Amino acid sequence: NLVVMYDGYLAMPWAPEFGLSGGLTFFEVKDPCAPTVVGHASPGIMRETHALGFSPVGGRWAVTMAMPRFREGGLLFWDVSDPTAPAVVNAMALPGFRYPDAYARIVFAAFWQAPYVYAAGADNGVYVVDATNPTAPELVNQYVFEPVLRAGQIQAIGDLLIVTSAEQARTALLDISDPANPQPIPGGDFVSTDGEGTPREAYFSTASGGHIYYARKDDGGGLMVWDIRDPTRPVYAGGHRSDGNGGYVFVKGGRAFTGESRFAAVYDVSDLSAITEISRLALPGDLDTATPIGNVVVLSVDDKAEDSDGDGVAEGTVVVPFDTEPDAQPPQxxxxxxxxxxxxxxxxxxxxxxxxxxxxxxxxxxxxxxxxxxxxxxxxxxxxxxxxxxxxxxxxxxxxxxxxxxxxxxxxxxxxxxxxxxxxxxxxxxxxxxxxxxxx
CATH class of the missing domain: 2.60.40.3710 (Immunoglobulin-like)
Structure with missing residues (x-):
């Protein structure tokens, strides 16, 4: 559901929803038209992963989702000090995990604010894990929402933990100034709506620039954006309704990239009051993910991939150009x-x-x-x-x-x-x- 760069290589966590397979692969992408595998491990106990966190504490580590068996799962910790030979160092079971409750009792995503990992556990809430030693992580707390919030995406910035629901319209902003004990922020539990004030479900989200960007999946696709710079008073900031069905969303340099099932879309979000669609990208299958990397976009389908070039292999992921020139803009x-x-x-x-x-x-x-x-x-x-x-x-x-x-x-x-x-x-x-x- 995403790719990221690590140590100069493209890191791809991959696994089916039902787990029991999958792995972590590193690619050399100096020539994006010809990615080459440089490192790979498939431990057979990984589940569909919606985020990839890293820690430099005592080594070089990564965390994905784990599911060694149908009724046991949680977090999978990796040693990535050598991307040519990634290795699992711990499979951590978390309480309450149950599959095939694919949206109710599993771990959707994790954010590593080193040394702690915050994991979104759907109806089980938020798991707080001390991963100072990733070979022996410890569960220090489990925060359960009342009423239940189906925790999907989770991100931490400073003392703020942002939890958005999977296929629901609710968001909770938590104070983690005491990192082991998340606390609700007054006014920070809200329902995301469109421009008309109608609650709309989103599949996933990302928090960028003091705003939450939601990949809308209710009565159309596109974006909804909420301003959370004052987490006690979140307000609607803008949106755009498309004819798609939202999956995942990323923001890069005033543009938002969404997977919308039948297509991927790129939006100009430099003016949130007037979001416009720039272009659409295509890959046969359930196209839920479009990750911007430099001047290219990595498209991924998570179902119904097709063999479009006749080589006998269905294309689940492709690299497509977006800008004609390499990215020369500094981060801001x-x-x-x-x-x-x-x-x-x-x-x-x-x-x-x-x-x-x-x-x-x-x-x-x-x-x-x-x-x-x-x-x-x-x-x-x-x-x-x-x-x-x-x-x-x-x-x-x-x-x-x-x-x-x-x-x-x-x-x-x-x-x-x-x-x-x-x-x-x-x-x-x-x-x-x-x-x-x-x-x-």
Whole structure:
């Protein structure tokens, strides 16, 4: 249901919905017209995966979904320190997992805000997993929504956890300033509607630039967009109704890419009050996914793939051009949470969002740093922490509690974080925060 770049290679998690097969494959894509497999593992216990998270804590790790048997499943942790030889290090069973309840009792997606993994468990809510050691992860909490929310997509930026429902119209925004204990944000549990105020179901979503983009699947396809920059007062920001049926959605540089079953669509979302369709892309089958990578789009069908070129192999995934020139635009910071000038708790994390997916390895303590505002130099006041990136979101997790009553600066220097094409952040970014309480 997606592909991402990792260590210069295209990473593809693949598996049928019913699991018991599937794997993780890395491709060399310097020539996108001729992708070449460089690494592959098929452990036989992987399930359909809707997200691919990474962690640099103590190694190089990835997480997908696991299902070793029909009534047992959860998370599958991988060692990806060598993409030519990915290896499973742990299959973690989570309580309440049941298949064939394909939408009710399974794990849809996971977000790795290292060292914790937040997993969307459908009607089972949100699992909070301490994956400091991915070879022996520990379940630290399970947050269950009342009434039940069928948790599908899940993303974390700083102290904010965004949970959208699968094939429903409900979203919940949670405070994770205490990372082990998610709490509801007053006003942050809402029903997504179209421009007429009618509740509309979405299949999946992505949060970008302080907005949630929903792949609409109710009375048409297209997009619905909600502004969550103030998570206590989410508001409708724009939309576009198509004749499709929404699957997954990604945002890159003012464009949204959606799979809509019969086709994939590209939308201009630079003005959310006037979203327009730019083009449509085609691949025979149930075309639910269109992932933008540089100046190409990777299309994937998850059912009814066809042999369109007569070579005896059905094409489930193809690479198609979108822009005529290679991507030369640097990534831009479009969101920081907590907001610049905001209040932190001693256990807070801070996160930034970019306008496109970023190179996971380019996000580290040298390119994403937090330091005391009163320090003579950033190096003197630097806070030790873990930096992790998933798709377009980057998080900084302090290794020790922050000091009450103290101001801190988050800095991303120019030339640090890069996109998939190696374009680096052109302008430095800073945000300032103060930790609640009285200084010791």
């Amino acid at each position: 910071v479009t969101w920081v949470y907590p907001a610049d000038g905001g209040i932190l708790t001693p256990t807070s994390r801070v996160g930034v969002g970019f306008d496109e997916m970023v190179d996971v390895k380019s996000a580290w303590e040298g390119s994403v740093r937090l330091y005391r505002a009163d320090a003579v130099t950033p190096a003197e006041g630097r806070v030790d922490g873990w930096v992790s990136a998933q798709e377009h979101l980057v998080n900084f997790w302090p290794r020790r509690p922050l000091t009450p009553g103290t101001a801190y600066v988050l800095e991303l220097p120019a030339g640090g974080v890069t996109d998939y094409n190696g374009n680096a952040l052109a302008e430095p970014f800073t945000a300032r925060f103060t930790v609640a309480g009285v200084a010791p």
